Amino acid sequence: MKVEDRTGEFAAYPKRDLTFARGFLATLFDTEGNEYIDCGASFGVGNLGHANPEVVAAIEAQARELLHVGPPFGTTAKAAFIQKLLSVAPPTLKRVFLSNSGSEAVETALKFARASTGRTKIIAAMRGFHGRTMGALSATWKKEFREGFEPLVPGFEHVPYNDADALTAAVDRETAAVILECVQGEGGVHVAAPEYLPVAREVCDREGAMLIVDEVQTGMGRTGRLFGVERWGVEPDMITLAKSLAGGVPIGATLTTTAVESKFGGSHNSTFGGDALACAAGTAALEFTVREKLWERAEALGNQAMESFRGLNAPAVREVRGLGLMIGIELKEKVTPYLQKLASQGVLAIGGGSSVLRLLPPLVIPDDQWSYAVDTIGKVLSHG
Ligand SMILES: *Cc1c(COP(=O)(O)O)cnc(C)c1O
Numbered sequence: 297m298k299v300e301d302r303t304g305e306f307a308a309y310p311k312r313d314l315t316f317a318r319g320f321l322a323t324l325f326d327t328e329g330n331e332y333i334d335c336g337a338s339f340g341v342g343n344l345g346h347a348n349p350e351v352v353a354a355i356e357a358q359a360r361e362l363l364h365v366g367p368p369f370g371t372t373a374k375a376a377f378i379q380k381l382l383s384v385a386p387p388t389l390k391r392v393f394l395s396n397s398g399s400e401a402v403e404t405a406l407k408f409a410r411a412s413t414g415r416t417k418i419i420a421a422m423r424g425f426h427g428r429t430m431g432a433l434s435a436t437w438k439k440e441f442r443e444g445f446e447p448l449v450p451g452f453e454h455v456p457y458n459d460a461d462a463l464t465a466a467v468d469r470e471t472a473a474v475i476l477e478c479v480q481g482e483g484g485v486h487v488a489a490p491e492y493l494p495v496a497r498e499v500c501d502r503e504g505a506m507l508i509v510d511e512v513q514t515g516m517g518r519t520g521r522l523f524g525v526e527r528w529g530v531e532p533d534m535i536t537l538a539k540s541l542a543g544g545v546p547i548g549a550t551l552t553t554t555a556v557e558s559k560f561g562g563s564h565n566s567t568f569g570g571d572a573l574a575c576a577a578g579t580a581a582l583e584f585t586v587r588e589k590l591w592e593r594a595e596a597l598g599n600q601a602m603e604s605f606r607g608l609n610a611p612a613v614r615e616v617r618g619l620g621l622m623i624g625i626e627l628k629e630k631v632t633p634y635l636q637k638l639a640s641q642g643v644l645a646i647g648g649g650s651s652v653l654r655l656l657p658p659l660v661i662p663d664d665q666w667s668y669a670v671d672t673i674g675k676v677l678s679h680g
Contacts (some may be wrong), residue, residue: 341540343585433445623654
């Protein structure tokens, strides 16, 4: 059997016809040695690029010391990571629950919201994406992701995104939480309006509900701020993080206020949550992100690129949206042929829904690679 044979991999998602052998920063190498510029960064996992040397060194060192002990025990790796994370997080967030993925971080936030408020209702947004486990999937909007798995968890309602009146009308004294992305990622890169999150905060305060901002994709510098929500000036009760948080190692984190913890009347745990290896990688990733101020690079490169895409006036393009290096180019047609064409020219992009070309390049992408990618995308969009 060839190393590329993937028939054993359960067909639960569309497979792309590429098998990678290694990667370095923004470059991926397939099994034949062809090079690609990774402008999808594995759905936003790779803010620091592939095999970032500082993350690799931290993983190597931690692997020799201690890989894992259960969450009830402390490790120096976990304590250091939590301290580092809280030192850069929005100041009202003072507690961290660690887990292993974005879905798990969202599950945790939903469970904390219910157990801390004694209420059950959860309000999420249309086009929102919060993961694929049963609770997180109940907050996820897209029909194709939900189909075949119903009944999902009861108590979830979806309101149109960026409609402050609809949100205000939906939240009441039975609402445990409102969960929103500040930029909807999987839903096709839709940025929250300036007043939307402040209204969400206000209505949650009025009704005693919790505001959860899902920053699994927008966090860690992606949108031009370390946390996307900083731009809206709101203080959520909880933030969920995952994807790039540990520089490519699986991790999830739910950040909360002390009030969430003091009202929490339940029990929750995860065997691998707070795993020493992931925490060591996470500390290295955070130190790198903060020292290099990666969010500034995201803002600068993102603004240049969006300006260039808007200037194309390509007939295939309906709209260019985004924030920092989270960019969506909405097309008037299906995106898949464009993704294939770009891959054949050494540029890997991803979709966001069926007609949005989504770009989430590593924030460390070298200037020359990013210019090449932006040029190539421009040409492919202009000439097909
Ligand atoms: C990717 C994503 C998730 C789910 O993360 P997984 O690690 O795939 O479980 C949740 N929320 C948002 C906003 C995401 O982008």
